[in-house]
Amino acid sequence: MQRAAALVRRGCCPRTPGPWGRSQSSAAAEASAVLKVRPERSRRERILTLESMNPQVxxxxxxxxxxxxxxxxxxxxxxxxxxxxxxxxxxxxxxxxxxxxxQQPITFLRQVMALCTYPNLLDSPSFPEDAKKRARRILQACGGNSLGSYSASQGVNCIREDVAAYITRRDGGVPADPDNIYLTTGASDGISTILKILVSGGGKSRTGVMIPIPQYPLYSAVISELDAIQVNYYLDEENCWALNVNELRRAVQEAKDHCDPKVLCIINPGNPTGQVQSRKCIEDVIHFAWEEKLFLLADEVYQDNVYSPDCKFHSFKKVLYEMGPEYSSNVELASFHSTSKGYMGECGYRGGYMEVINLHPEIKGQLVKLLSVRLCPPVSGQAAMDIVVNPPVPGEESFEQFRREKxxxxxxxxxxxxxxxxxxxxxxxxxxxxxxxxxxxxxxxxxxxxxxxxxxxxxxxxxxxxxxxxxxxxxxxxxxxxxxxxxxxxxxxxxxxxxxxxxxxxxxxxxxxxxxxxxxxxxxxxxxxxxxxxxxxxxxxxxxxxxxxxxxx
CATH class of the missing domain: 3.90.1150.10 (Aspartate Aminotransferase, domain 1)
Known part of the structure; x- marks a missing residue:
């Protein structure tokens, strides 16, 4: 193209000799010839093709x-x-x-979100005082008193404190440390983040990740993306999709021939199978993880969605704590929750958190570093998560309406x-x-x-x-x-x-x-x-x- 342009520029009229003694007409003809063949010469393979792209993706x-x-x-x-x-x-x-x-949204959550998004509404008599109080607390913890500012990579501090308080209430007084709470872009982001830190090695030492079958496809997708080894354990369909520890043993023993099983993922209540694990089952799983030195991932986003009168949700964190210090001080556990499920159903806000316990202090620093690369989860999603864990309580103006809607x-x-x-x-x-x-x-x-x-x-x-x-x-x-x-x-x-x-x-x-x-x-x-x-x-x-x-x- 540069050569063709130079040929066109030579001389000032069709008969003016060019720098090599040729007329401009002959130079133009040569330029035209160059341009005619250029399209064929310019065709080349694209850099990014199905063959050249990341095979894990x-x-x-x-x-x-x-x-x-x-x-x-x-x-x-x-x-x-x-x-x-x-x-x-x-x-x-x-x-x-x-x-x-x-499904209709919960009024209180939307009121607080409206106030946080447009703080001028804090002067409006149309909003209850308890919603205004929540909104002011969240905004005061945000840079510039605005949801539009970045937060700390781990999340807004007061929201992490509220998550820790919620977990403590839920688990009957089992303590939760805000420093172990990481706010995420939905639970999915937390799951993929923790797996990124866990996956390592090559060949037979490549990390194996145990997942239930049937599973939520997020797990197999992240495992593929990270080039980890998927280790399937099958839920018992004939027994209402129960988790059998003998099946876990079979899966882990077979996997040891070709990978290093390091992670055990549990979905409770189950997705897509809808079962709720008994406390005895959870105890057995924790003992198995302790025995096999597995990092536990507990996907508990449906913890409010238990319908059978014969079933009750038990968090892995609570059961682990109540099994005694031999387990509670040694088994590494990441638990996940979200704004998307439960009774709120706020999928679009992409709010979530993970609580990670018994993590090595040096690894905790690596986790914060990884979270820092993406700056922070959406602050609006963090605010929505705060309302999930810190809803109206008896005595507050909005409590009765909230209770009825829930x-x-x-x-x-x-x-x-x-x-x-x-x-x-x-x-x-x-x-x-x-x-x-x-x-x-x-x-x-x-x-x-x-x-x-x-x-x-x-x-x-x-x-x-x-x-x-x-x-x-x-x-x-x-x-x-x-x-x-x-x-x-x-x-x-x-x-x-x-x-x-x-x-x-x-x-x-x-x-x-x-x-x-x-x-x-x-x-x-x-x-x-x-x-x-x-x-x-x-x-x-x-x-x-x-x-x-x-x-x-």
């Missing part, structure tokens, strides 16, 4: 926002354009976003859990375990053998085949069990439970053969009548060329 899968969801978006757009479907709306049941499914949300979630369980168990070909807690159902589906063969012939997981067909026939968007992990030969799907009871009823009815669904019928399934054609169409629509989620390699 390429290996990441996240089923709850995978091809099924992309197809749901496509169908919604088609409905908006007036394209006829067997249904009038897409029912999004793929992700635990309570407010997106109709009880209403949790009561409705409990009713929906029971309704979902009962309705699924009325559908031929579906079995749902008791839903003790959390916000999801993970029913087992018994797919006709011909449909299984058709899906496998096109390298599509059978439950993905089922979920895609469910979406196209009924408009219900759920996530295939293969995205969470499941025992070989079993098939499931994950469905979130929030939303109007009418939607839950409608979803179950649309899956039932008596209402026209052929999804689990061996005689009326179009996939069985034309397995190759149906599987090919579904594979094409699901994006058969995309890696992960849908396909078995």
């Amino acid at each position: 390429k290996a990441v899968e996240y089923a709850v926002r995978g091809p099924i969801v992309l197809k749901a978006v496509e169908i919604e757009l088609e409905l908006q354009r007036g394209i006829k479907k067997p249904f009038t709306e897409v029912i999004r049941a793929n992700i635990g976003d309570a407010q997106a499914m109709g 009880e209403s949300v949790l009561g409705n979630l409990a009713k929906k859990a029971k309704l979902t369980e009962d309705l699924f168990n009325q559908v031929p070909g579906i079995h749902c375990n008791p839903l003790q807690g959390a916000m999801y159902a993970f029913p087992r589906i018994f797919i006709p053998s011909k449909a299984v063969e058709a899906a496998q012939a096109h390298k599509m997981a059978p439950d993905m085949f089922y979920c895609m067909k469910l979406l196209e026939e009924t408009g219900i968007c759920v996530v295939p069990g293969s995205g969470f992990g499941q025992r070989e030969g079993t098939y499931h799907f994950s469905k979130q439970r929030p939303g109007a009871q009418e939607l839950i009823q409608k979803s179950a009815e649309m899956m039932h053969p008596k209402h026209g669904s052929s999804l689990l019928s061996g005689t009326h399934c179009t996939a069985c009548a034309d397995p190759a054609g149906m599987a090919a169409r579904v594979a094409e629509r699901a994006g058969a060329a995309q890696p992960g989620f849908t396909h078995q390699e």
